[in-house]
Structure formats: C-alpha cells, structure tokens
Amino acid sequence: MRGEDRHAKIHIDLADAYQGATRAITLHVPQVDAxxxxxxxxxxxxxxxxxxxxxxxxxxxxxxxxxxxGGGPAGDLYLEIHFTPDSRYRVEGRDVYQTVPxxxxxxxxxxxxxxxxxxGPVKLKVPAGSQTGRRLRLKGRGIPGSEPxxxxxxxAVVLPPADTDRARELYETMAQELAFDPRxxxxx
Numbered sequence: 001m002r003g004e005d006r007h008a009k010i011h012i013d014l015a016d017a018y019q020g021a022t023r024a025i026t027l028h029v030p031q032v033d034a035x036x037x038x039x040x041x042x043x044x045x046x047x048x049x050x051x052x053x054x055x056x057x058x059x060x061x062x063x064x065x066x067x068x069x070g071g072g073p074a075g076d077l078y079l080e081i082h083f084t085p086d087s088r089y090r091v092e093g094r095d096v097y098q099t100v101p102x103x104x105x106x107x108x109x110x111x112x113x114x115x116x117x118x119x120g121p122v123k124l125k126v127p128a129g130s131q132t133g134r135r136l137r138l139k140g141r142g143i144p145g146s147e148p149x150x151x152x153x154x155x156a157v158v159l160p161p162a163d164t165d166r167a168r169e170l171y172e173t174m175a176q177e178l179a180f181d182p183r184x185x186x187x188x
Contacts (some may be wrong), residue, residue: 002075003016003066003068003072003073005076006065006075006077010086012049012053014081014084014096014143016053017143018118019051022047023047026044028045029043045061051144055091057081059078063076091143095151096118096152097152098152100153100155101158101159102126102130104157108128109125113126124153130157135154136155137150
C-alpha cells in the first residue's frame with residue numbers, strides 16, 4: 001500500500017524566486033526503530049527552487065513522503081513556499097513593492113539614483129517635483145514568470161536634520177525665501 005503524502009512549509013529568500021536556487025532542507029522524519037517505537041530522524045534533501053516561484057506555490061518531491069506499507073511505494077512530499085520576511089520588500093502575487101528614501105533636492109529637482117532590488121541594483125529616474133508616496137513602476141521587474149510581475153518603487157522624501165548651525169540657517173533661508181504652505185493645498 002502506498003505511503004501517505006506529507007506537507008511541509010519552507011521559507012526562501014525573495015532573490016531565490018528571481019534566480020532560482022538549490023537549497024538543503026532538513027526534515028524530521030518518523031521512523032520505526034528495532035524495538036518497534038516511532039522515533040524522529042533528520043533527513044536532509046537538496047531541493048531545486050525554480051525561477052519564478054510564488055509564495056503559496058508547492059514543490060512536489062515524489063517518493064519523499066511517508067513510507068509505504070508492505071513494501072508499497074512512499075508517498076510524496078509537498079513543500080509550500082513562503083518568503084523569508086524582508087523589511088525592504090512587500091510581495092503581492094508576482095508584484096514586488098519597495099520604499100526608497102530620497103533627499104528633498106532629489107525629489108524637487110529630479111535625478112537618477114541607483115537602488116538595490118531582489119534581482120540586483122537598478123538605475124531609476126526620479127521625476128522633478130516628486131513627493132513622498134509617488135510610485136514608479138518598473139514593468140516586468142517583479143517575480144519572473146510567463147507573465148512577470150512589476151516592481152513598484154515608492155519614494156519617501158527624507159529631510160536632513162537641523163542639527164547644526166549651518167543646517168538651521170539653510171532651513172531658515174528656505175522658510176524666508178520660499179513662499180510655501182503645504183497646508184494651503186488641503187482646501188480647508
């Protein structure tokens with residue numbers, strides 16, 4: 001009689017979904033010892049992570065489930081994929097989101113910056129007049145697949161601290177010379 005299928009969850013890095021990888025995983029497998037007691041032994045498998053795999057998908061390992069009864073074939077092992085949490089990225093399906101800090105002058109004047117992504121660094125153009133929350137879409141730069149996802153970069157304008165006399169002086173100059181009231185746009 002065929003053995004039962006088993007299920008396990010594994011965590012992979014987001015970069016593994018971009019490039020594919022081989023990872024060693026260690027499972028605790030029930031086994032009957034010479035005295036007929038069920039014991040747990042470690043079993044290590046090298047698992048190929050296919051390029052473009054998504055969170056929630058399963059990898060099937062034929063014959064790695066529970067042993068069969070009376071010489072029957074072993075069941076299969078199904079590994080459910082989860083991404084190791086990474087504070088830099090948020091994943092929705094094949095789309096990947098990340099927040100990138102920019103200076104006020106980069107946002108106001110526009111510039112080109114380099115930012116890390118799960119597939120490696122990319123150059124991107126910050127349009128002049130950008131604000132915190134502006135999303136830049138990098139089409140096809142999300143998790144690969146027959147229909148690859150997109151990478152969305154959300155800008156976060158970060159102010160330099162006014163922690164020196166010169167920095168305070170520059171802020172005071174801006175306050176005097178720039179007629180700007182951000183609350184005026186709220187309509188109230």
